[in-house]
Amino acid sequence: xxxxxTWDERALLLLGVLTTQSQHGYQINDFIENRLCRxxxxxxATAYAQLDRLHAAGMIEIEIAQVGNxxxxxxxxxxxxxRALFHDLLATNLATVEAPAFAGDIGLMFMNHLxxxxxxxxxxxxxxxxxxxxxxxxxxxxxxxxxNLDLAVDHIVAVRRADRxxxxxxxDRLEAEATLPNPHPQAAANPLS
Amino acid sequence: xxxxxTWDERALLLLGVLTTQSQHGYQINDFIENRLCRxxxxxxATAYAQLDRLHAAGMIEIEIAQVGNxxxxxxxxxxxxxRALFHDLLATNLATVEAPAFAGDIGLMFMNHLxxxxxxxxxxxxxxxxxxxxxxxxxxxxxxxxxNLDLAVDHIVAVRRADRxxxxxxxDRLEAEATLPNPHPQAAANPLS
DNA sequence: AGCCCATTAGTCATACTTGACTAATCAAGA
DNA sequence: TCTTGATTAGTCAAGTATGACTAATGGGCT
Numbered sequence: 001x002x003x004x005x006t007w008d009e010r011a012l013l014l015l016g017v018l019t020t021q022s023q024h025g026y027q028i029n030d031f032i033e034n035r036l037c038r039x040x041x042x043x044x045a046t047a048y049a050q051l052d053r054l055h056a057a058g059m060i061e062i063e064i065a066q067v068g069n070x071x072x073x074x075x076x077x078x079x080x081x082x083r084a085l086f087h088d089l090l091a092t093n094l095a096t097v098e099a100p101a102f103a104g105d106i107g108l109m110f111m112n113h114l115x116x117x118x119x120x121x122x123x124x125x126x127x128x129x130x131x132x133x134x135x136x137x138x139x140x141x142x143x144x145x146x147x148n149l150d151l152a153v154d155h156i157v158a159v160r161r162a163d164r165x166x167x168x169x170x171x172d173r174l175e176a177e178a179t180l181p182n183p184h185p186q187a188a189a190n191p192l193s
Numbered sequence: 194x195x196x197x198x199t200w201d202e203r204a205l206l207l208l209g210v211l212t213t214q215s216q217h218g219y220q221i222n223d224f225i226e227n228r229l230c231r232x233x234x235x236x237x238a239t240a241y242a243q244l245d246r247l248h249a250a251g252m253i254e255i256e257i258a259q260v261g262n263x264x265x266x267x268x269x270x271x272x273x274x275x276r277a278l279f280h281d282l283l284a285t286n287l288a289t290v291e292a293p294a295f296a297g298d299i300g301l302m303f304m305n306h307l308x309x310x311x312x313x314x315x316x317x318x319x320x321x322x323x324x325x326x327x328x329x330x331x332x333x334x335x336x337x338x339x340x341n342l343d344l345a346v347d348h349i350v351a352v353r354r355a356d357r358x359x360x361x362x363x364x365d366r367l368e369a370e371a372t373l374p375n376p377h378p379q380a381a382a383n384p385l386s
Numbered sequence: 387a388g389c390c391c392a393t394t395a396g397t398c399a400t401a402c403t404t405g406a407c408t409a410a411t412c413a414a415g416a
Numbered sequence: 417t418c419t420t421g422a423t424t425a426g427t428c429a430a431g432t433a434t435g436a437c438t439a440a441t442g443g444g445c446t
Contacts, residue, residue, distance in 0.1 A: 009296040010402095016303040026424050039298045043404055049428065071424045078296035081257055090307060093300030096316035097322045098351065102293075103202040104344035105232045107286030110209040112339040114283060122287035129290045146305040155359055161292065162355030163391055203432095219394050236434050241396065254440055264394050 005057060007085065010050050012093055013029060013040050014076060015086040018060060020146060024073040025051070039152045059085055116178045123171050130164045197249060199280060200278065206233050210299050211253060217266040219223055228325040233344045238317070240265050252278055256272060260311045283321060323357045 013036075017028055021079075029044045042050075056059045057081035067071045078086065104126070111119045137157060206229075210221055221244075222237045235243075247253045258266045267343035271279065297319070304312045330350060 009299045011249060013299050016299070018308070019286065019303070019306055023209070024259075024424080025426075027296070030423095031370075036302070039291075039294070041294050045404055045406095045427080046402080049402080067424095070412075073424065074426095085310050086303075087307070090300055090303055091311065091315050093297065094304065094307075094312060095318040095322075096295045096297070097319055099234075099384055100349065101232075101234050102349070102352075103291045104286065104289070105348055106202045107283055108345045109229070109232060109341055110205070110283055110339075110346060111287065111344065112341050113209070113212055114280070114287075116285065118286060122284050125288040129288075135288065146303075148302055148305050151304065151363070152301045155298055155301060155356075155363075156293065156295070156384070158359040159295075160354055162352055163348075166351040170344070172228075193298060217394080218396075238397080238434055238436095239432080242432080264396095264439080267395070267396090 005053065007089055009089075009093060010042055010046065011054060011059075012086070013042060013086070013087040014047065014054060014058065015082055015089065018076055019083065019087040022062055022075055022077040024065070024075045026073075028076070036149070038156065039149065054082070058082075118173055120171060120178070123167065123174075127164065127167050127171060130160065132166065134160060134164060167186055198246065198262060200282055202282075202286060203239065204247060204252075205279070205282040206235060207243055208252065208275055208282065209245060211269055212279055213275065214313055215270040217258070217268045219266075221269070229342070231349065247275070251275075277372040280323065309367070313364060313367055313371070316360065316367075320357065320360050320364060323360065324352065325356060327353060336355065 004043075013032070015030070017031060019162065025048065029047055031046075032040060032042055032047065051060065055062060058079060060076050060078050062079070063075045065075050067073060099108070113124070134157070206225070207221070212225060212272065216224070218241065222240055225233060225235055225240065226237075248269075251272060253269050253271050256268045256270070258268050297332065307315070307319060327350070
């Protein structure tokens with residue numbers, strides 16, 4: 001038999017959107033890019049590619065609907081196998097911890113290559129950004145029925161707040177260390193050791 | 194003039210590794226996949242592609258070194274322009290907040306599509322995994338000189354702990370709600386409304 | 387002597403992602 | 417009336433990421 005395709009969180013996202021309600025492409029993209037933008041990030045072309053894969057696998061079906069003289073809509077609906085797949089993907093997703101990889105940590109690793117003052121100033125800017133983000137956190141627009149956006153947003157806010165606290169504490173610690181004799185005397189530019 | 198290439202955290206990672214010390218390819222990959230695996234994630238083929246791009250842009254240079262009769266080593270070294278680029282990328286990285294997108298939040302959004310008990314059981318498995326990860330957090334092997342792995346690992350641990358706390362609290366709340374009259378009576382399987 | 391594994395170097399096909407683009411209809415403002 | 421922007425459909429080229437693969441050497445084990 002053919003090797004079973006591997007489905008990821010993008011399939012879960014689309015199946016979830018379609019489980020809530022059959023939709024046509026424009027609606028799907030609009031929904032993802034406007035309503036779910038803080039939780040998910042998928043572009044139009046990616047969505048179409050995934051929808052094609054899901055259709056080819058029989059997880060969704062497509063009907064054409066004509067409204068007036070407008071270009072015909074393709075309405076995507078989830079099938080029974082699709083519901084089963086959605087169920088499995090959802091249960092797995094809920095039960096699994098993802099390996100986090102923060103791009104910001106790359107910089108932290110190499111922080112000692114900058115002069116202390118410069119590094120701390122940069123981290124301070126990061127902290128200011130975080131504060132702004134947390135303060136201006138817009139509450140998501142009200143949503144209908146089964147979609148639990150609040151929970152996901154709440155999670156993001158919680159993690160961001162922890163990030164902020166860690167950063168504030170770390171900056172303080174680094175500053176305290178900076179007043180002591182410099183433990184890294186070679187921190188300035190140093191070509192050809 | 195040609196459009197300036199966009200450099201990302203992968204370039205930062207490689208430049209950082211080479212700033213610490215000139216290395217040949219095998220060393221670089223070994224270092225990233227063994228020592229930095231908890232902070233960064235870059236595969237061999239990706240590293241070589243990035244090294245090529247950096248070399249084409251004059252950010253690193255390559256010398257051939259022969260050791261015995263072994264296959265010749267290509268030793269990659271950072272150039273002066275490379276150091277400047279590294280400095281800029283590092284300062285930017287430290288000063289910037291990344292938009293986080295957690296795959297796990299996709300599931301949270303659709304949680305109401307599962308029966309409450311099943312969803313809570315799945316989240317409990319996620320929590321157990323998180324606890325294990327936090328408990329078994331291996332301290333990174335000691336590192337030399339300017340590499341500040343501890344800081345990045347500390348950050349990851351802090352965020353993970355916040356994640357764990359949020360999850361524990363959320364599970365409790367969901368369970369409390371579950372004992373009340375079900376606010377989502379259609380939570381069970383419900384084909385064709 | 388012979389065999390296997392680690393070291394050292396990459397390459398390549400494949401898959402995934404996305405910015406930019408095309409096309410047509412209709413409502414509303416100028 | 418004409419133009420513009422939103423609605424609706426996608427496509428395609430170009431870039432990125434990576435699993436799987438090839439090749440050669442040398443040290444150590446049987």
